[in-house]
Amino acid sequence: MMHLGLFIAGEGHHIAAWRDPRARSGASQDIQHFAELARIGERGCFDLLFTADTQAVFYGDDTEQWRRTTQASRLEPITLFSALSMVTEHIGLVCTATTTYLEPYHVARQFASLDKISGGRAGWNLVTSSAPAEAYNFGFDGHPSHEDRYDRAGEFAEVVLGLWDSWQAGAVIEDQDSGIYFDPDKLHRLNHKGKHFSVRGPLTVHPSPQGRPVIVQAGQSEAGRNLAARTAEVIFTVQQDKDEARAFYADIGTRAAAYGRGPGTIKIMPGLLPVVGKTRAQAQEKLETLQSLIHPELGLARLSAMLGTDLSGFDQDGPLPDLPQSAEQPGRQKVVSELARRENLTIRQLYQRVTGVRGHRVLCGTAEEIANSMEDWYRSGAADGFNIMSLTYPDELNQFVDEVIPILRTKGLYRSRYEGRTLRENLGLSTPG
């Protein structure tokens, strides 16, 4: 079956969503708003709920542009998703934690606790932090290099996986007569000593019904793809073109096989922002209304950050110049530059096109057209499912659940009810020994 993630964000994924007259004031910090989105997600039988994270208000050093977006304000993900675990029963809970500015013992313990609290529905989106400004909140003078970040991330993942295996099945015996609570032979110390970390363990949290949280990643670069092929069970990705998405899918399959991992052990879910209309033109109009609310200063600054080059000195109605390789997001830079070349877009057209939704694929059309396109990518090996975003919340999401999901069900592509109780059961992933 096709797998769907619900990628939530306060007012919506469009950068100008908060300026939409329908927007809810203060949504990005409102737990009742997020609880409603989680319930809509369960109504649509989504596999998982997902939230991204940046541990800084400002992305880079350019602080001016941020006064025009809500993306500077964000609740801490684990805290938010722990609360959402109490108002949901089936939907997976995938949130983000960085390996660059956190310690593995903290991350292992937080996600194992969320997994336990939710009855086995947790997932960890492992990132190395794409926002350079995070460095200044953790005592760094600057953001470590892409290479150094992935070197640390590899060992970090190993330590977290090791800690999640601390409590062997049957370790807890709770023998009130003998006064023995657990069998020390079944509680394992990690005793990890590596280049970046020295972690003895064990962890204080017992395994959930799904054994351990699901690992998710979204790397696009060589280093990102290799780490994902070695450790991830779900991969989120930015794909604008079906053939490129198929190539990415096949490439991950090849890399995973080199690590002894067979087909189906990794679910690949490109981001998708469907805009549903009675006609394609009406859907397009919805999008353009929000595009027109993007302030030029913000659009240009956001595109510059995405491409790693300040574009303010270039003619905005001219083509994108050749750019030096981005240090932060080489993967995203490649996807966005190729889009500009392929469609011959000016700088202004490009920032309107990509900054609205951070380079993710936007699909405007009727519910039928959107369902057909999702089926096409799914059946042609470009995706196991999609990470669904909405322009604004909750209306656009409700429309997707009410109009597109029933068509996917009629096609026999999507579940009508949850099969299991854990995230692994939703995703059809095995429970690790």
Ligand SMILES: Cc1cc2nc3c(=O)[nH]c(=O)nc-3n(C[C@H](O)[C@H](O)[C@H](O)COP(=O)(O)O)c2cc1C
């Ligand atoms: C769906 C999706 C969600 C992401 N979430 C985050 C996030 O929450 N925090 C973050 O720092 N980076 C996030 N990223 C960025 C990726 O982790 C990664 O850095 C980026 O895709 C570039 O790939 P590379 O790291 O291999 O160069 C996300 C990317 C995608 C596609």
